[in-house]
Amino acid sequence: MARIAVVAGDGIGPEVVAEARKVIDAVLPGVEATEYDLGAARYHRTGEVLPDSVLAELGGHDAILLGAVGDPTVPPGVLERGLLLKLRFAFDQYVNLRPSRLWPGVPGPLATVKPGEVDLVVVREGTEGLYAGAGGSLHRDTPAEVATEESLNTRHGVERVIRDAFARAGRRERRKVTLVHKTNVLTHAGSLWARAFAAVAAEHPDVTTEYQHVDAAAMFLVTQPQRYDVVVTDNLFGDILTDIAAAVTGGIGLAASGCINPAGTYPSMFEPVHGSAPDIAGKGVADPVAAVLSAALLLDQLGHADAAARVTAAVGAELAGRTPGVPLRTAEVGDRLAGYAVA
Amino acid sequence: MARIAVVAGDGIGPEVVAEARKVIDAVLPGVEATEYDLGAARYHRTGEVLPDSVLAELGGHDAILLGAVGDPTVPPGVLERGLLLKLRFAFDQYVNLRPSRLWPGVPGPLATVKPGEVDLVVVREGTEGLYAGAGGSLHRDTPAEVATEESLNTRHGVERVIRDAFARAGRRERRKVTLVHKTNVLTHAGSLWARAFAAVAAEHPDVTTEYQHVDAAAMFLVTQPQRYDVVVTDNLFGDILTDIAAAVTGGIGLAASGCINPAGTYPSMFEPVHGSAPDIAGKGVADPVAAVLSAALLLDQLGHADAAARVTAAVGAELAGRTPGVPLRTAEVGDRLAGYAVA
Ligand SMILES: CC(C)[C@H](C(=O)O)[C@@H](O)C(=O)O
Ligand SMILES: CC(C)[C@H](C(=O)O)[C@@H](O)C(=O)O
Secondary structure, X not given: XXXXXXXXXXXXXXXXXXXXXXXHHHHOOOOEEEEOOOOHHHHHHHOOOOOHHHHHHHHOOOEEEEEEOOOOOOOOOHHHHHHHHHHHHHOOXXXXXXXXXXXXXXXXXXXXXXXXXXXXXXXXXXXXXXXXXXXXEEOOOOOOXXXXXXXXXXXXXXXXXXXXXXXXXXXXXXXXXXXXXOOOOOHHHHHHHHHHHHHHHHOOOOOEEEEEEHHXXXXXXXXOHHHOOEEEEOHHHHHHHHHHHHHHOOOHHHOEEEEEOOOOOOOEEEEEOOOOOHHHOOOOOOOOHHHHHHHHHHHHHOOOHHHHHHHHHHHHHHHHOOOOOOOOOHHHHHHHHHHHHXX | OOEEEEEEEOOOHHHHHHHHHHHXXXXXXXXXXXXXXXXXXXHHHHOOOOOHHHHHHHHOOOEEEEEEOOOOOOOOOHHHHHHHXXXXXXXXXXXXXXXXXXXXXXXXXXXXXXXXXXXXXXXXXXXXXXXEEEEEEEOOOOOOOEEEEXXXXXXXXXXXXXXXXXXXXXXXXXXXXXXXXXXXXXXHHHHHHHHHHHHHHHOOOOOEEEEEEHHHHHHHHHHOHHHOOEEEEOHHHHHHHHHHHHHHOOOHHHOEEEEEOOOOOOOEEXXXXXXXXXXXXXXXXXXXXXXXXXXXXXXXXXXXXXXXXXXXXXXXXXXXXXXXXXXXXXXXXXXXXXXXXHO
16 A cells, blocks of 8 residues: 655645545545655754655655745755755656646636636646756845856756656656747757757657746736647746746636656655645635645556546536535545545 | 837738838938848848848847748748847847737737736846857767757846846836746746846835746736736746737737847837748738837837827727728738827
């Protein structure tokens, strides 16, 4: 039976993760879960972000379920670089998978799009680009200060994530992959992405392809999100585009994500796109749907496609039954989802 | 009297620029305009992108009015780096000014926002960041290829654009500046931006400030664009955010932009955000509003605030009078705008 590590984290993290576990237990009884205390709370208590021994232990699991880490009281970058990105890089989670659907029952912000019309997935590169941590500064705090950030892109890293995007597109109905970059300005990295994309596309004559500059894609995600099926893009562009995709499909409260190591050499990690939301933490009002959908991605990754499909369908039933404006209770939503999933 | 250089460019560029000139002539008779033939057409004919002699001549004008350059037949980067960005950098146009308003009469895509509620301006840095052209590649076209793009940020460059944003905010009603960056990942550049922002903010106690990560800002531009007044951000983030802002306010067909050298040491340049739109070129159906609003920014920059205000008001009248779905004719719109502006 699967052994998963659970990093509930800060703020609403523990609240939504509890419901995700409830649903996992319902559809796949017997999953062994070990909790790890990481995040802002531990950092404040001990100064530790991610001890090597904990990293090694996490690495021994089949998957990681993460709630949310972070808090305004921690300096920017400490937990992001030291924990979240560290895990993505250490476990070579090069596919950052972010599906977006406009579910029936969810009031999206767009007047022009009907529920059911948006069903896209962004395959965001997870181990390279501007997230590599290559950069520095000189003459800090003087008028002569200069600061750099470097985007590092390898054929190895780019090609493998593009391959993953094409493989996913091949299993979907529309079989379309959109490459998003900024080839007209970022000519070196853009050319590498475009050439790797063309090479992989040539092996998949059954998949339709298109290219868009990131600014155009950001615009079309607002005006015509229906046009996208699979979008593949670099780490930073993917960060931005997935938040737009979430916004047009009802908000990051519903957005799931998986940081996936497709080779399975290290565990993949699943987390809602939303943060720790300290303003509503502890009140039992956070929407656990994003965490539960992330759990569905986890189940799918571990080979339990059927359990994953049941969880996803349960979310569909839950959302279709909601009345906009009626406040929700985290635990009640989890109970309902678990019920739907086994019905 | 003002002397302006006109680069009509490719595709619909000449069509929309003709209307912008019509409107300028109406509100400020006697402006001297010299046309420069630059863009895809010249590149194909002569292989030239921007000869030094032309660059020098352009530099002798009070301002530049640009239509659109580019065409799918030109390799990515050639005209962008060789012409558009070259002008922005050579003329030290460090303020890339992009206002977005949801005009009454314009059907925006958002169900949640009413006309008149959005009135924001993005002050995008125009001479640094990932646009610096610092990058390269090794082992090209082999499995070992690596490609880099470097974001270069100086205290000099960052502080001056932030100063401009605060100065603009001080002249607006809400007096609010939002800094957008990604300080939690791009820690070096992010820290420089955040420290420069804090220093300038301290000199403007009358201006409200806030900070948002770029992914959050991309989301909030969709869900709550009303919340923004002045947004200041780096070159690449500004590229993406301004297209989202355009999308939520009716599309890039209405989006104006100015590449401004506030010191006046070189001419500023004004151009619609849209491109050359080869698919509709030559048909006389392109909307000239973005070009005309760019002309209003030009007039304002040259000290003709009154003429600029009349052009902006004319656009308001034009848009309020439109019936969604009724096709427009470029020249007729220009005629109407010129008429409204002098009425
Ligand atoms: C918290 C941050 C490091 C992270 C990212 O930028 O990847 C987040 O925004 C996300 O999208 O998962
Ligand atoms: C054409 C391109 C170089 C340009 C940019 O990226 O700045 C355009 O997208 C813009 O926003 O003006």
